[in-house]
Every structure is written in C-alpha cells, then in structure tokens.
Amino acid sequence: MSAMTASLADFSTMLQRNFRHTLRNPTALFNAVLFPIVMMLMFVHVFGGSFDVGGVDYIDYATPGVIMMTIGYGVSATAIAVQSDMATGIINRFRVMDVSPSAVLVAHVVASMLRSLASIVFIVLIALAMGFRPDASPLQWLGVLGTVLLALFAVGWLTVALGLGARTPENAGFAVVPLMMLPFLSNAFVETGNMGAGARQFAEYQPFSPITETLRGLLAGDPSASPAIQAAAWCVGLALFGYLRARAKFTKRA
C-alpha cells in the first residue's frame, strides 16, 4: 500500500472516530447551535429594530453575521477534543502505530468543518422561518457554500493549532474565545460606520468583516469582488498559519 492510500485509510478511521465523538457528546453540538439561535432572536427581535443598517430588513442583514457567529462557536469542541487527544496519551499510541500525524489533524479539521456546516444549515433554516428572505441565485448559493467552507477550513486549522498549544481543556476552551468574540467586533450585526474610533478600524480590518460582507452580498444577490478577494486572502492566510503552527506544535509536543 502506498503512503498516500495508507494516509487516506488512517484519515477515514480517524474521521469515523471523530464523528462518533460528536454523536456521543450531543451537548457540545447542542451548545454550538443553541447560542447562535438565542443571539439571533435577541438581535432580530430585541435590538434589531433600533439599528440602522441601510434600509434592508434587519434579519437579512444579520443572518450572515449569525452564520459567522456559528463558525466561531463551533470551534471550542474541536479545540477541546484536540487538547484531550494530546493529553490522554492516545496520540502516542497512534504515533507508535505509525498513524500519519496529518491523518489525525486533518480528521479533526474535517470533522469540525462538517459539524459547523450542519449547525449553519440548521441556523439558516431557522432564519428562513423567522423571515429571512435571500435573493441569491443557485450559483450565488454555491458561492455562499464555498465561502463558508473556506472560512471553516481556515478557522478549523487555527483551532487545531490552538488546541495543540493548550495544556488543559480549560485552556483550550479559553484559547478560542477570541474567535467567538470576533463577530461582535465586526460588521456582523451593525454597520462599522457607527462604531467608535478604534473599534471601527479594528472591525474594518479584521478577517470576519470581509467574510460577512461577502456572504451578505451573495445572499442579497448582489456580490462585489473587493470583500470576496479580501475574505479569500484572509482565509488562505489563516489556514496556512494555523496549519504550520499545528504541524510545529504536533511535532514538538507528541
């Protein structure tokens, strides 16, 4: 068996393992979906009426933001899973069995992506029920899917790197808090123009804003190129950074 097929076989075994973990620990999945739903209800029904978002329906404005928030919230389970793999010694078992390290890490990234994607589909369905009316064409929906996957890929690698760097499950949970906070300091729920100095600059130059903007444009059926390019650049950069950090940490720690 070639090295490539061997890695693939390991990867599928590891992925199956991660899926089982998700199914056996439904609380994590539930939390990842519940909080964004609560926030969506709050923003749409409580705060939304007071926000001026340029004449569009607030739910149409906020849904892409809630999608980003779901991405941010889905990661803590992954970070904790990676940390616990490193801490319980099972990783040493895998290493002695010559399981390729990339199979272990990639399986975590892919499992994390699929888990978050399922949450996002669920959230979008709830949003539709609450009155969200996107104008995206089928092609633009594909664009939405692609953007979400790219963002999940980047955030996934970043999370795996953070999980590998954490010494305790608490640390792992804490390390990903910035990822959960980023949507609030972005254009996810309000326009950055109304923010105070400092917050506005941060919101304009942080990765979640162009990604949200891209999703918003696609869902409204009116995409523009500039945020999409920025979003893609951020995602590729973050994914690469996360991947390299994860590799280095893995080799060093295990």
Added chain:
Amino acid sequence: MFGTAIAASGLRKAYKDTTVLDGIDLDVRAGTIFSLLGPNGAGKTTTVNVLTTLLTPDAGRAVVAGHDVATETRAVRRAIGVTGQFAAVDGLLTGAENLLMTARLLRLPKEEGRQVTRRLLDRFDIADAAGKPAATYSGGMRRRLDLAMTLVSKPQIIFLDEPTTGLDPRSRLTLWAIVRELVADGVTIFLTTQYLEEADKLADRVAVLDHGRIVAEGTPAELKRRVPGSHIRLRFRDQRELDAGAAVLPGATRDDEALSLHVPGDGGMRTYRALLARLDEHAVEVEEMSLHTPDLDDVFLALTGKASDTTDANDTVDVVDANDQAGPHDSDDTNTAVTA
C-alpha cells in the same frame, strides 16, 4: 527467542537546564521481564519514550528488536507495543470500538479485526462491557483494554510504563498475571514501576534509576544482597524498659525516638526463642517484636540516597526507619510482626 531485545548505550536527554537522562545503558534479553525502577521524576517515562521512538535523545544509541530507533523508526514501531502511563484508550468509544479502531489502523482485514477483538475482549475479561464507552470503565478495566489494544499488533516487545499505578491490589494482581502470561508466550517486557514489590515479583532483572542514572542493576536477589541482612526489631513501652532492654542486649542498636532496639539476626524460631528467654530472664517487657528482612525497598532507599549515606552499622537502622516512612510495603510480606 534468545539474544538481545533492547540495547541502549549512553542515552542522554536534557530539557533546557534539566538533565533527565544522564547516560543510560541497558541490555534486555529477549523473552524476559526487565524492570526499570525509580521514583517519580527519575526519568522512567523519558527512557520509555526514547526506546519507543517517541523522543529523540540528545546523545546515545538505542537498538530495539534489532533496529536502530533513530534510523529505522518504522521497523522498531512494527515490533513493539506501548502501554503508557496514562491509559491511551478512547473514552467515548466502546471497548470493542477501541479494539476495532486499532485493528483498522494496523490494516488488518475486517474479519480478522473482528476475531482479534472478540478474542482479546474475552481474554481480558471485558466482553461484558464491550458495548459500553471506555470512559465508564473502572481503572483496572481501562488498563486491561489499553493492554489489549497494545496486543492487537502481536508485538515482540511490550513497554509497560507504570502499568499498575493507581490500581487497587486486586486489579494489580490481575495485571501481573497477564504480564506473566505474555512472557510465557515469548514476549519481552520492559516495565517501569515505582513499586519495589512489583519489580521484585515480576522482573528477571531490575535496574534502579535515579536522577537520570542507573544506580544499580541485577536480579532482584542480587540487589537484595547489597544491603545489610535481617534484623529483629523490639519496641518498648517506655524509656525505662528500653534502657533495661539495651542493657540486656549489648549487640543491639537503639533508637530512642521510636523506643526500639534492632537486633541483628535471621528471624529463625531459635533466635526468637533465645531472645525472648533472655528478656524474660531479666524481666524486660517488650511491647512489640517484628522481623525485618531486606526487600527491594531497602535496596532502593539505600541506593537512591533517601536513606543513610554510610555503610556502617547504623545504616541498617536508617534503612529500616526510612522503610517505615515508605508506608504500604512495610510489614505486609517481609516483616513478620509479633505483638507481645
């Protein structure tokens, strides 16, 4: 299987300023149990990590199953199995799933994987809990599952890093029986432990590790020969009785604090009788009498410097005292207590 299973020379490892391994040499015969004995922080796990290819030493060379750990990592990994200090089982997977996953990672054909799983579940007495998540298992069961996972690949050499730490006495006995069975099948066992009793009971050869150095090596019997012989310990009710006893037994060493006397002797019935007769004769009341034969505790404490650093007559006393502090091993097997 004959010949050398594990050979290491001059293994060194340091983290920043801390030297963890300070030149380790090992020679483990195939088909035997070799035990690396040492306190926490002596470098046991680091040694295991180096020998199992998980850690690259700063210096030195190790050959495991005929392959160099540095250059023939894969070949070494194929020949060995490792059960680490922390049970390396997946808590959210069931016992059966853990074994099946291992079989899959080893690329056993599906049917063979199932057979191996069934056989190991039976052999390690976890068949009843095979469908339950490993996180719900008791400590002993988790260790057994861990060891079962190690055995899926039928390794020639098995590293057991503190396999019984934290286990209750009964689970410990079960694990010992399993280890003996494995050796009977021709497997070589490299066992680390902080329990002297464990090394004494299981190992063909023992190396005592302290501060990254091997301070002694040999069979348990050889190591025991290194410490002074047996003695009888007499405890008195008060200072006055102790004084009286000391006057009657001039050869004894006294310990005022513990109100006790240590009389060199082998603990044979005749020695006891003679001793008691002599005390009776002078109407000296003894509170408690116990026989102390040297065990690996004494060797260990003598060698790792936790006991006395001299080898004169006082040494015996110090070793005994230190042994008392060591707790649970004392007076179970090797000390026979007689309350007067």
